[in-house]
Amino acid sequence: MRKTKAITVLLILCLAAFVVLSGCGGNKNEASSPEQASGNASENASETPSAQASPEASKLGGKVVFWSMWSNTEPQSKVITEAISEFKAANPGVDVEVKFNGRELFKLIKPALESGETVDVFEYDPAGALANLKDHVLKLDDLLEQPAIGSDGKSVKDSLLPALMNNVKSLSKTAGLEEGYYALPQQPYAVLFFYNKALFQKAGITSVPKSWEEFLAACEALKKAGVEPITFDDAYRDQFIGGYLSSAMGSDWVKALVTDKTGAMWKDPMVLQFAKDMQALHEKGYFSKTIGGNKYPAGQQDVALGKSAMYFNGTWLPNEVSATAGPDFQWGSFQFPIIPNGNDKGGQQGLSFGAQGILLNKNSKNIPAAFELMKYLVGKKAQEGMAVQALAIPATVDTPWPSSLAEAAVAFDKATVNMPWGFSINSGADFSSGSVIPVFMELVTGKINAEQYVAKMESEAKKFYGGK
Structure with missing residues (x-):
């Protein structure tokens, strides 16, 4: 009797799997609107491009543990859940366990990997x-x-943006690894x-x-219009x-x-030019009156509320303030202006860009x-x-960017030099955080x-x- 029941259950499971797999071979059109993209996974199963999965995909089994850097309340987690x-x-045949750690992942992942905890795929x-x-x-x-x-x-x-793939590859040599790709951007x-x-x-x-x-x-026009620039x-x-400075x-x-240990570079004429320009921005009232005490996310909320016009920030900004700004907010973007008297190593040929990544634990059993x-x-x-629901830049080629980032796409496409995060201003480590930034704030606040x-x-x- 138990054997008969077991065979019956097995037949039912096989039939269910066949029905699910058959449903994946229908319309291959991608979601092109928020309504389409936000549908649940079962409703969109017929639109899943799974027919292009690798030939052995249906034979895969076992378990995969995935740790995400997003929390389960963020729009990125919904997209990830749909993809899973x-x-x-x-x-x-594959059981997937996903853990939405939020940014705590950056503290948790190293101890987890070093202790041998099962984590197959993670974001970082x-x-x-x-x-x-x-x-x-x-x-x-x-x-x-x-x-x-x-x-x-x-x-x-070939499906991922070449600029991002080249960037990922370049990181391997910097880290002292064999040259290659260790992450999917x-x-x-x-x-x-x-x-x-x-x-x-x-x-x-x-x-x-x-x-x-x-x-x-x-800035002057904005000030005359009653807006903090x-x-x-x-x-x-x-x-x-x-x-x-990088421009x-x-x-x-x-x-x-x-990183100049002598301090002599701070006497370069460009540093004085920079300082005079910052002093002028303050004296002319082009900086927000609250800029000296702004704690995150105060500044970007001021932009979303229309109190300030501009913020030099990342392409995640429209998404982070979308609840405050509302759907009708008109976003624009442009690169840092070209600074005169430079050395031709800056300008708008350079752009600070990169990506988060998805990595595979080399000790994964699956x-x-x-x-x-x-x-x-x-x-x-x-x-x-990601583009529709999270207003994020898509990593795949030929995928439309969100309208709020349309001008950022232009800058991304024309950049020929990838400048690091902070344009290297943080390369001084404790000197940067303990002296460069605080003294800069003394300057911009007068x-x-x-x-x-x-x-x-x-x-x-x-x-x-x-002495160092």
């Missing part, structure tokens, strides 16, 4: 992962030749000025500023100082500046299924979901003038690096 549902429909900033977790990540080069999910026969490698970002188009129109500004002179003119808060103030001299020069799941997470439909800034930074550098 589609993966499971195409691979019914690729640069940070290769610096801190390089003994735990698998080189993916051979796996990247597999067909991508939903990308018209492209390989996984996702959730790309770029750092630009984000602005309120309605306020620009109110001030009569008809085009975004490209030069510093045009930037100052825009510029804001930032403590989370991203490093971007502003790094953006100016003038390039990020390599900025790195040399903040690498084939784990990588197949990764393919779904960076597949065409999932990345379209506590010291340009000449005092130069003298103080030279002194601070000598004091910090003395």
